[in-house]
Amino acid sequence: MDDAVNSILEDYLHYERINAREPGFKRINNGQTVKYISDDGAGAYITAFLGKPEQLADAIEAEKSYFRQRQTNFEWKTYACDGLDTLEDLLMAAGFQPEEEEAFMVMDLEQLPAYTGPVEAVKITTPEGIDDVIAVEEAVWDRSFSNFKTYLLNQLQNQPDYQSLYVSYQDGKPVATARITFTPGSPFAGLWGGSTLKEFRGLGHYRSLLHARAEEARLQGVKYLTLDASDMSEPIVTQLGFDKLTTTRPYHFHFKDAE
Numbered sequence: 001m002d003d004a005v006n007s008i009l010e011d012y013l014h015y016e017r018i019n020a021r022e023p024g025f026k027r028i029n030n031g032q033t034v035k036y037i038s039d040d041g042a043g044a045y046i047t048a049f050l051g052k053p054e055q056l057a058d059a060i061e062a063e064k065s066y067f068r069q070r071q072t073n074f075e076w077k078t079y080a081c082d083g084l085d086t087l088e089d090l091l092m093a094a095g096f097q098p099e100e101e102e103a104f105m106v107m108d109l110e111q112l113p114a115y116t117g118p119v120e121a122v123k124i125t126t127p128e129g130i131d132d133v134i135a136v137e138e139a140v141w142d143r144s145f146s147n148f149k150t151y152l153l154n155q156l157q158n159q160p161d162y163q164s165l166y167v168s169y170q171d172g173k174p175v176a177t178a179r180i181t182f183t184p185g186s187p188f189a190g191l192w193g194g195s196t197l198k199e200f201r202g203l204g205h206y207r208s209l210l211h212a213r214a215e216e217a218r219l220q221g222v223k224y225l226t227l228d229a230s231d232m233s234e235p236i237v238t239q240l241g242f243d244k245l246t247t248t249r250p251y252h253f254h255f256k257d258a259e
Helices: 003-018 053-070 087-093 127-141 146-158 205-219 234-239
Strands: 025-029 033-038 044-049 074-079 102-108 121-124 163-170 173-182 188-196 224-229 243-253
Touching: 003 044, 003 188, 003 224, 003 243, 033 053, 044 053, 053 074, 053 087, 074 087, 087 243, 102 234, 121 127, 121 205, 127 146, 127 163, 127 173, 127 188, 146 163, 163 205, 173 205, 188 205, 205 224, 224 234, 234 243
Parallel strands: 044 074, 188 224
Antiparallel strands: 025 033, 033 044, 074 243, 102 224, 102 243, 121 163, 163 173, 173 188
């Protein structure tokens, strides 16, 4: 891994994993781990381990004990670039369930090509627009997004600068959606979502959503876009100018499953 990549990953660790601020979440850095816990106790995740490799096993048990007292399931997101060779094995041995590995992709916004496609993405600024976001998500994933809707409405009302939502329409119908998050003072902005109705894929909606978010990030002075890409989406975003810097994998601990 060259010095330029190491520098980007170190900056990302500092700004987005250790010192990020997410509305509705409390950040706790105990010197070994950095975790974020939602104000309503419904969600929690660990973004970084700051201790020594030989302290990993004890840190994992300490976090399980911490969240067991609160009866809160939580996620531990791993990054291959951290060099913690035993972390994933220790998480599995402790009862965590892994998701699919994803590629951590980064684009320097100076390298973003101009967009000339026919599809226009619309920034969502009203509760009615959020209804369109939820309609797409529920149709794509075939499950309820009522809790996510509540979260988005609260964020829109109380901290609208944290993230922006976009929807792409066809003949007036919402057919694709995605969002972008911002950390104050950070050179990074995170791309999330990217859901498109099956029958409207391959028509330019994903590219339109990407460029709309990239343009907003550029106007805000952001240098890098980041995203976690599945095996299916990695070739697509590579063609759009993203580079793979490392891999990530979320591990989930559910107390009922572990009992």
